[in-house]
Structures are given as C-alpha cells and as structure tokens.
Amino acid sequence: MSRIVLRVNGREHAVEADPETPLLFVLTDQLGLRGPRFGCGLAQCGSCTVLRNGQAIRSCVTAAGEVGTDEITTLDGLGTPENPHPIQRAFIEEGASQCGFCLSGVILTAKATLDANPHASDDEIRKAMNGVLCRCFTHTRMIRAIRKYAEENKHENA
Ligand code: FES
Ligand code: FES
Known part of the structure; x- marks a missing residue:
C-alpha cells in the first residue's frame, strides 16, 4: 500500500492504495464517485471513462499510481443538477x-x-x-x- 495523491474534480485527495489499483476503483470505492462505472474492465466499453488533462481515458486500465499530478475530471465533476455543463x-x-x-x-x-x-x-x-x-x-x-x-x-x- 502507498499513499497516493490524486487531483480529481478540482480537489486533491490522498488515499492509501496499491499503486497498481485501477484508477476506476479508487474513484468509485475510495472517493465515492458515481460517474465512472465498471462495465467490462478491459478497455472495451467506455463506461469507466474519465478525462485526464482533458483527454478521455479508460480508468479501468489506468493504474492509480501512474496518474501523478494530472487533473482527473469525472462526469460528476462536469456540472451539478442545478447547473449542468x-x-x-x-x-x-x-x-x-x-x-x-x-x-x-x-x-x-x-x-x-x-x-x-x-x-x-x-x-x-x-x-x-x-x-x-x-x-x-x-x-x-x-x-x-x-x-x-x-x-x-x-x-x-x-
Ligand atoms: S469498464 Fe469497460 S472500458 Fe473500462
Ligand atoms: S447504457 Fe443505458 S443509456 Fe447507455
């Protein structure tokens, strides 16, 4: 386990996780986000997509430990029910x-x-x-x- 600091939806989050853990699991299980979803786990369906510095990536096949200081945006971070993007x-x-x-x-x-x-x-x-x-x-x-x-x-x- 390591301490991993992630920048997600404009905020910094520190989590304890194996650096090889898929980013998707950290976002959903540890940060409680509900935008990205586990579909196939094999980079084939897109339901786990997040933006990494503005580019769409599949978080099911991205290791949490390799994200570094890149800005991650999930669907949750795009807008709010009151003020949708x-x-x-x-x-x-x-x-x-x-x-x-x-x-x-x-x-x-x-x-x-x-x-x-x-x-x-x-x-x-x-x-x-x-x-x-x-x-x-x-x-x-x-x-x-x-x-x-x-x-x-x-x-x-x-
Ligand atoms: S869960 Fe299907 S592409 Fe990631
Ligand atoms: S899978 Fe139900 S809206 Fe696309």
Missing part, C-alpha cells in the same frame, strides 16, 4: 439518456473530441465515439445532443 444540458434537452450507465463514456468522449476540434464533422464525432457502448440503444438521440453541444461550442470558439 452545456453538454449535459444538451443531453437533458434531447432526452438522450436511459439508464445512464454509459454516460461517462459518451459525454466525456464527445466533450474531449469537441474541445480538441470544435469543428469536428459528424463522421469525426462518430469515429471518436467508436467503442463507447450504450446498452440502451439511444444512439440517435445521443448524436443529436452531441451535435447540439457542438453547434453551441462552435459559436463560443468562433
């Missing part, structure tokens, strides 16, 4: 979530893609979302919500 608001407005299990992967991957390239085409967005699985098959509404956020984001970055 614009991409979360777009999902609410489009009714784009069912059970919500996949949303860390869907929302954070889309956000990271559009933050890096506000002018991403539909094809580029679809390609980036490849490998992010939704069991509820709300893909059409999700793409609509992502497109809505993309349009707003584009204007902000114009």
Whole structure:
C-alpha cells in the first residue's frame, strides 16, 4: 500500500492504495464517485471513462499510481443538477439518456473530441465515439445532443 495523491474534480485527495489499483476503483470505492462505472474492465466499453488533462481515458486500465499530478475530471465533476455543463444540458434537452450507465463514456468522449476540434464533422464525432457502448440503444438521440453541444461550442470558439 502507498499513499497516493490524486487531483480529481478540482480537489486533491490522498488515499492509501496499491499503486497498481485501477484508477476506476479508487474513484468509485475510495472517493465515492458515481460517474465512472465498471462495465467490462478491459478497455472495451467506455463506461469507466474519465478525462485526464482533458483527454478521455479508460480508468479501468489506468493504474492509480501512474496518474501523478494530472487533473482527473469525472462526469460528476462536469456540472451539478442545478447547473449542468452545456453538454449535459444538451443531453437533458434531447432526452438522450436511459439508464445512464454509459454516460461517462459518451459525454466525456464527445466533450474531449469537441474541445480538441470544435469543428469536428459528424463522421469525426462518430469515429471518436467508436467503442463507447450504450446498452440502451439511444444512439440517435445521443448524436443529436452531441451535435447540439457542438453547434453551441462552435459559436463560443468562433
Ligand atoms: S469498464 Fe473500462 S472500458 Fe469497460
Ligand atoms: S443509456 Fe443505458 S447504457 Fe447507455
């Protein structure tokens, strides 16, 4: 066991953990976050996605001990129920979530893609979302919500 200090959602957290522990388990079991979810544990579904310095990564295959001082953002850290992030608001407005299990992967991957390239085409967005699985098959509404956020984001970055 080692003392690991993580920067998560704008705050520093010190935990006792084996450095090889998947970041996902530290975030959920030790920090009590409910955004990232355990789906496959094999980097294949995306439900454990978090942002690491703005890039979408799969926390089920990232060792907690190798994160260092990088800033981790989970879906919990994006907005609040009272003040959702614009991409979360777009999902609410489009009714784009069912059970919500996949949303860390869907929302954070889309956000990271559009933050890096506000002018991403539909094809580029679809390609980036490849490998992010939704069991509820709300893909059409999700793409609509992502497109809505993309349009707003584009204007902000114009
Ligand atoms: S739980 Fe990490 S990709 Fe499926
Ligand atoms: S909304 Fe249920 S898995 Fe995607």
